[in-house]
Structure formats: C-alpha cells, structure tokens
Amino acid sequence: MNTSQTKWLVGLALALFALIVVTEVRRPSGPAKSAAEESLVPQLRPASVTRVEFTRSNLTFRAERAAGQWRLTAPLAYPAHDLALNALLDVCSRLRPQLVIGPPQANSPADFGLAPPQATVLFLQGGAPVELRIGSRTPVNNQLYVQVAGTPHIAVTDAKLLELLPKTADDWRDRRLLSLAGVKFDRLRVRTGTRDLVMQREAAGQAWRITQPAPDKRGNATLLEQLLRDLQQWPVQRFITDDPRADLEPFGLQAPEAELAFAAGTNDVLVVQFGRSPTNAPDLVFARTPATTNVVLVPRDRLEALRAPVWEFTEHRLLDPLPADAVDTIEVVGKESFTLRLQTNAATNLVWVADDPLRTHTDPRLMSNFLANLVTLEAVELAKDVVTDFASYGLAPAVRSLSLLKSGTNAVGAATNRLVARLDFGERRGVDAVFARRQDESSVYVVPLGDVERLAWALFRIQDRVVWNFTSNQVAAVTVEFDGRGRRLTRAPNGRWLEGAEPVDELRNIALEETCFRLGQLRAEQWTDLGASRLPVLGISDTSHRLSIELTGPPARTNTVTFGFVPRGRNAWAAIADPRTGLPLVFEFPRSLYYDYVVQYLGPPK
Numbered sequence: 030m031n032t033s034q035t036k037w038l039v040g041l042a043l044a045l046f047a048l049i050v051v052t053e054v055r056r057p058s059g060p061a062k063s064a065a066e067e068s069l070v071p072q073l074r075p076a077s078v079t080r081v082e083f084t085r086s087n088l089t090f091r092a093e094r095a096a097g098q099w100r101l102t103a104p105l106a107y108p109a110h111d112l113a114l115n116a117l118l119d120v121c122s123r124l125r126p127q128l129v130i131g132p133p134q135a136n137s138p139a140d141f142g143l144a145p146p147q148a149t150v151l152f153l154q155g156g157a158p159v160e161l162r163i164g165s166r167t168p169v170n171n172q173l174y175v176q177v178a179g180t181p182h183i184a185v186t187d188a189k190l191l192e193l194l195p196k197t198a199d200d201w202r203d204r205r206l207l208s209l210a211g212v213k214f215d216r217l218r219v220r221t222g223t224r225d226l227v228m229q230r231e232a233a234g235q236a237w238r239i240t241q242p243a244p245d246k247r248g249n250a251t252l253l254e255q256l257l258r259d260l261q262q263w264p265v266q267r268f269i270t271d272d273p274r275a276d277l278e279p280f281g282l283q284a285p286e287a288e289l290a291f292a293a294g295t296n297d298v299l300v301v302q303f304g305r306s307p308t309n310a311p312d313l314v315f316a317r318t319p320a321t322t323n324v325v326l327v328p329r330d331r332l333e334a335l336r337a338p339v340w341e342f343t344e345h346r347l348l349d350p351l352p353a354d355a356v357d358t359i360e361v362v363g364k365e366s367f368t369l370r371l372q373t374n375a376a377t378n379l380v381w382v383a384d385d386p387l388r389t390h391t392d393p394r395l396m397s398n399f400l401a402n403l404v405t406l407e408a409v410e411l412a413k414d415v416v417t418d419f420a421s422y423g424l425a426p427a428v429r430s431l432s433l434l435k436s437g438t439n440a441v442g443a444a445t446n447r448l449v450a451r452l453d454f455g456e457r458r459g460v461d462a463v464f465a466r467r468q469d470e471s472s473v474y475v476v477p478l479g480d481v482e483r484l485a486w487a488l489f490r491i492q493d494r495v496v497w498n499f500t501s502n503q504v505a506a507v508t509v510e511f512d513g514r515g516r517r518l519t520r521a522p523n524g525r526w527l528e529g530a531e532p533v534d535e536l537r538n539i540a541l542e543e544t545c546f547r548l549g550q551l552r553a554e555q556w557t558d559l560g561a562s563r564l565p566v567l568g569i570s571d572t573s574h575r576l577s578i579e580l581t582g583p584p585a586r587t588n589t590v591t592f593g594f595v596p597r598g599r600n601a602w603a604a605i606a607d608p609r610t611g612l613p614l615v616f617e618f619p620r621s622l623y624y625d626y627v628v629q630y631l632g633p634p635k
Contacts, residue, residue: 033556053605069184070177073152073159075118080153083194090195098210101201105271107321108203114192121161127172134184141165141174143183150194163191165483179258199268206263206327212299214291214530217253221287221336228253228342239343244415244471248346256334260289265325266313273322280315280324281305287332345407347452347467347474348433356433356449358631363429363486370436383488387609393490401432402483406452408474412464416473422464423455424473429486430454454481487559488616489607494553496605497588499580501545508577511590511633518631520545537630544626551590553616554600560612567602567615568594574633592618592627599630 082091082103091103092114099109130141138144142165152159166188173188197203219226226247227241237248267282270350277283281304291299304315306329314329342360359372359381368384369391381396383389412422419425430453434446451468456463458475464475485491504521518541519527526533526541533541557567564570574592578584593602600617607614 030282066127068122069124069175069186070121070152070159070161072157073118073122074154075115075122077154078118078152080116080151081114082151082153083148084151085148085194085571090198092199092201096211097381098160099196102196107198107271107323108205108208110201110203113195113201115424117150118152120190120193121152124186124190124576126175126186128185129184130174130185132181135176135181136165138176138183138374140178141183143174143176146176148194165459181232198361202265202268204265205261206265207260207299207301207318207324208444209257209261209299210292212291214293214298216292216294217257217618218290219287219291219335220290226339226342239339242339245338246472248347249342249344253342259331259334263327263331265327267326269315269324269326272323272324275324277304277317277324280317282315282317282324285317287335289335327550340411343411346404347406347408347465347476348404348450348532351433351449352403354386355435357436358434358446359433360620361433361486361488365487374579381491383407383492385488385609389488389609390493392494395485399485399491402480406480406484408465408476409462410475412458412475415471416466417471419453419455419473422466424453424464424466427453428455431484475628489556489559492556494556494616496551496553496590497549499549499578499588501542501549503549503580504545505581505585506579507545507631508579510575510577510629510632512572514633539602540626540630544630545578547622547626548576551622552619554619554624557602557615557617559607559610561613563615564593564604564613567604569602569604569613569615575626576631590618595623 043571051410059404072336078094080091080093082089084090089103090101092099092101092109094100094114097116099108099111101107123554134140143162144163146162148163150161150163152161162176162178164176164183166173166184171188172185173190174183175190176183176187189322214231216231216358217228218327219228225241227242228237229238230237230248235250237250237253239246239248285302285304287303289295289301289303300319302317302319304317306312306314307326310326312329313322313326314332316327317324359369361367361369369381369383369417372382373381376395380393381391383391384564392468432451436446437446448468453466453468455464455466456475457478461478462475463478463481465474465481485493502524504520506517509516516528519534520541521527524538524542526538532538557563567581570593575589576592577587577589579587589605591604593604595601600620601623603618604613604615606612
C-alpha cells in the first residue's frame, strides 16, 4: 500500500466533495441573504480548533491538537491522522445548506432524527464549543438533516459528510508506523538477529558515521537522510491489538527478531520492534512500538532494506564533500608528477597553474571535469575492512596518488601545506578495477579502472587548450607539405599574399587573411596523447599534411601542425610539439576549421 498515493487520493476525494457541496448551493434571488446562503457553521474557525469530539450512540471519538499535532485521546491514546481531521474541519467550515427548514417544521426535531440526534460533532475553539448535530437521511437524494446547536433552523446537506466521520477509532489513527516530528535524536540503531548497526550524526543534515560494527566508517548521508524520510512513510496495514497485556509470543515480539531505535546520546527516545510474519501474509510483519503498546501489521520490504549489508549504508565516494575554499593545492603522482596551485588572476577568475618552469595554465573546462570526476569517484566494493599490510594491494608505496592540500602559515609564520585528503591507487583487481584507499582509513576499496583513468594523471590532459595565439599581421609565410610535395605562400608587408612570385587574387587574399586569423586563435577540442607511440594509429607521419606558419618577431618563430586521419563525422587528429617536453602532443583539431579553411585554402598542392 502506498501511503503517499492513498493520502493524495483521499485529499482529491475530499476536495471533490467540498466542491460538490459548495457548487450545489441553491441561492434564492434577491439582494437579501437567507440562511441557505450562509455557511452551515459560520462560527467555525479550523485553525483555532483544539479539540474534535464525535459521538455516536455510546461511542465517543476524541482528538486534541497541541503544537500543530493531532492526537487521539478517546477511546484510546494514539497519534491521530492529521489529514483526516484537517479535512473534516475544512469541509465543515465551508459547508452550505442545500435547503433550510425553519419554524414551525423545525420545532419538531424528532421528525428529522435530531431528538435525540443520530450523532454529534463537537468542535472546541478558544474555549467556546460548536456542536453540529446529525440527524437521519432524507427519503430521497442521499441527503442528510443537520442542525447547529443553538440555532432555530434545520439544514439539509449532502450525506457524503458521513464519509468524513469515523466508524472505528482506526479511522482517525495515524496510519504511519512512526513519526520523527519533534523527536530529537543523534543516533540510529538497527538490530537484526545478531548484528547491531549503529549510525551516528552530530546534527540534522550533517555527516553520518557508522560506529558499529567496528571499525568506524563514513555513512552515506544522502542515503540515510532518504531512509529517514522513507521510514516515516511506513504504512500500517492493520491494527491488531491495543491491549498492553496481550501475549506477544504469537507475534514473535516476546523476543523481537529485529529492533529499530532512535536515541539521543545513550537514551532511546523512540523504539520499534519487529516480530514474525503471519503464515498467510509473508510480505507483512508484526511490529510494536513500546510507547503505544499496540501491535500492528506493516509491509516487510522496509525491514528487509534495514537488513541490507553494512556496505549499503556506507559512503561509497572516496572524497568527502569539501567547501570551495578548502583546497588550493593538488599534488599528482602518476604517469607524470606535478603540482597544481589555485590562483586568482586580474579578472578575479580562479585558475589552476602548474608548478613547472613554464607555469602551465590549466583549461577551465578540463580542470572542472577533472575535479568533478575526482569528487564523484566511488568505490564499488569494500576489499577489506581493516588492512595492516597495504603492500599486497600495491598501496605501500602506491602506484599513483592524489593529495589535496590547503596552504597557510604555522605558529611561527612559516608557510605550510595542510593535508586535507589523499587518495592512493594500487594494483589492478582483475582487468577493470584497481585497489584504492584514503589516507585516514585502514580500509581498502575497489574502484572501476575507467573512473580512475579519467582523472588527470598527466598534466597535458588538463592544460590550457589554447594551441597558440598570434594575429594575421604576424604571419610572414605559410609552408604546406604533403607526401613529399610542398608549396609556400608569403605575406608582403602591405598584406598581399603571394604564391611564389605571383600575387593571389583579391578573393583568395581575403580568404587567406581569415584563415590565418582563425589559426591564430586555435584551440584544441580535446587533448589526446603525448608522445610518438600512437602517431601511426592516428595517421600522423612524416608524409602527412603539414602546415608551418612563420611568424615575425620578436622573437621570430615557426608554428607547425601535422594532420592525421579525420574519422567520419569527427574532428581531425593533429599534432604539435609540446612546449614543455618537446614530444608530439596530439589533439582534436576543430572539424569546421580544418575543412572550411585549412583544406580549402591551405590544402596539399594540386
């Protein structure tokens, strides 16, 4: 049974009923208001009502409201169904009579089942009671005679009003197994069989720790907060008994099979016990809250969720959420070792810069992706809870590692780097995973290899995607080479282009200027590889299409790019000399720039 859906349907039905009652008012013509035009209970103010009491025959159902919460006080003490009571108040405050019967007919209330009434609804607000008396049904049209105590007339209204009134105490009971409203707790304990699972948090919305079973673990805060919300929607399917002296053995509650406890410090403030399932309903389980002593039946699925392995409740992300200013230094040890430092440039933009001789700037988008991949990196398995020999996992020393630090000064004013977090990665586990650990834990995790490889283990992966930057006025000449053949275009000081000794036509001159302008702002779509090992696979060789752009100084220099294959529908592969290492740096050359300008105006010689 879906409690949320049930509430929605009940609310919809009540809203439709209210709409029917309101829209079926029969208003007489003329400017003067009659009793039929006024609310049936005009003095009723739902927000001010502190008690609702319904009496039928010798049965009385009473609910009282304090601090915004309804609670049943008769025929038993129990949390009340807020939605049902508030709906009754709302409908009664808006109810209009469909017909008003005045004296002398109203002087004989017995004729309408009102002497004595079939039932009464008493509303207490501000110490002043408002009583609605309910009589018999009308002979036709499914209507009902009602009267407000102290008024001389009798009203006729829709008999659907009876659907809002309880037939048993269960109708006004809160159908939730538990509610945490007003419950202050900082510890959640789940005992199932011999296992005790204890989860602790400092304050609402803050980090959780799993303190049992040992050792301490980080709790999955998002999952646990959702678990708390789900527990409060655990629906009661049936109320079995309210007798505090009932024999609990038939329900498996004499020695409960499981227990859920919310505690503040060492004191339990709310406990729910679970027994066995009925033989004819294995999907249900008997439950009992000692504070209310009653036994109920609830769906078993949420109990099974509480019995999940401890790993399901732990935090799978290797890094804890960090404030934006918590880290300003990242040290990477992997295929290449480098350090990144966070700086603020003149435009107040945050830029990560490498501690290399060239002060290599990172690309904002690539760096953002790197950080996003880092903070969302998740383990898929716990290899071992407590490890004393990390060498067997390739973690002492680690194959590669990432350290997050925060710079500052110590007590004597010396610069320091405080370690915020460090992740170590070791040997492969199988073909698609690696072992990993946090520096502050004794556990070893298993992490997908692909997720680890997406991190920046070489600086070129995240360096600024600006390949070069020059203006067309700086270009002195362009040399095109392909398959052993070449051509050379030169640019005269007046801006005219020549091929050999012959000037090109005006249209081509404009096109060459635009091509050089766009090449001067070249940005890699993506960095692909560093080194010569993959050049043949990508179609980059000594006979490939190559452009050499000679620039005037100071200093005069030549920028060279070599093109490889152009996969269908994708960017062209290209390579330049990496300014840091001198090795071939392969990247994705923008497809439109390659075809629309480079091939069109600087293509291989005809």
